[in-house]
Every structure is written in C-alpha cells, then in structure tokens.
Amino acid sequence: MSKNVLDLWSQFEFLSPKILSMSYYEFLNNFVEYIDYKDPGKRLEIRSFRNLDYLYSIIEPFVFDAKLDLNVSSRNIKVDYFLSREADDKYHEIKRHYLYGYSSLDDNIFMAMVQKMQQSYCDDDDKIETAIKIADKLGTSDTLIFCKFLRGEEALKKRDPRLNVITYGKGSYGLNLQSYHHIIFYDKTFDYAQLEQARRRIYRIGQDEDVTYHYLTGDVGLERMIDRNIEHKESILSHFKGMIAKGRKKELLDEL
16 A cells, blocks of 8 residues: 555455445545544544454455565665755745745645745755765666656756656656666655655566665755655645644744
C-alpha cells in the first residue's frame, strides 16, 4: 500500500467488485473513523482505521506474498547541503509573504507556499555542485538525477550537459531504467508513492548490480518536514490539516 488502507478498495475493486461487495463510501463507513470538526464547511480528516481484522479476513484468500529477490542490494544515503545566503533569504521572504499577506492559511494557500519555498532554492549553486560531485564520483553514465522543477533540471543540464536528469512526472512511471545503478534525488517529492515508483525504476528485475540512492537535504525546515512525512507515508497536506485541527499552527510554521 503506497499510502494507507484506503488503497485497498481500488485494488480489490479492480480485481473483482465481488470481493469487497461494497461501494467506496460503504468501505469508508466500515473502516475509517474521521475527526469530527463540528463544522459542515470543514473537509473530512482521518483519525484512525477500524474493523481491520474483518477487512483482512475478506481479502486474505486473494492476497499472495511475493518477495522481490534480485540478489543485489540497495543503499540509501543522505547528503546534506547548505543554501546560499541569497537562497535562504528568498526562502524566508516567501514564508513571510504568505504568513502576513493572507488573513488565513487554508489548504490551498499552504500548498502554494511550500511549493514556492521549495522551488526558491531548486537551482541554488551549492545544491547543483553537490549533485555534480556525487554524479562524477559514481559515474555520470550510471547515474540518474530526479528533479521536481523544470528550473532545476535546466540549471543542472546547463552546468553539466553530461548529466542524466529527469523529472518525477516523466520518469516515475512506466520506464525501465535498470541500466542505471544510482539515483540522486535532487528535489524531494511530497508524495511517498511517487518516490517509491522512482526508486523502482532501477531496483527491479533485470538489475544486475547493487544500487544506491542519494537524497539531497538542504538546511531548511521544509526539507526535514518532507522527510518525516515520507517516512510515515503522510502527505504534507495531511500533516498541515492534522496540526491545524490540534491547534498547533504556530508549531507547524516554526517547523518551516
């Protein structure tokens, strides 16, 4: 499951609607407990899942556990880099603009803010140099670099045309790239499923060498927030909603 129990409904509906024998909303009513905001204008937020033993008893006859045994290893490596003074100032300027330029911080404004904050340092010199040094050490012909923003992709290619740079939207799905043995995650993605798909572009049947994943991590709060959310398979928007619901808005913003 790339996110949570909700993934199961679509998976088993695809196999056969007769397995669960319930609509998506019946599935939610049976297995999901929501936070009661007592405000009809608020969006539903998941508190927890329930009746999971019953759910597992339904799907167990249709589940087969298959392990991917490639006889090669994969290794995750975190690489820290430091934003320039100019990039750091721009990052905090965007944060101030959204905090003081809007009367309230709703879902759409928060997502616009964090996207712009992340994009503000996507072509920072130290970030680019860090990626190039890693690619040079590993071998540019064996290494893929995943970017989120076109501006970052263009800056990398302009600095070093030898680099193999690809965006998540173009490279996360449907490509067999096992001829490469290393991936540098230049920009972090907010989506666990997208990250896992990107990793599986090279760690898959047909791979005959050990693989490494390098994760570039800048010295700003947003990078740490994304890492934590990915670890818990939680979207950054869900994190925002949860913190707001608990009255922890100040703590959330201090994280950034």
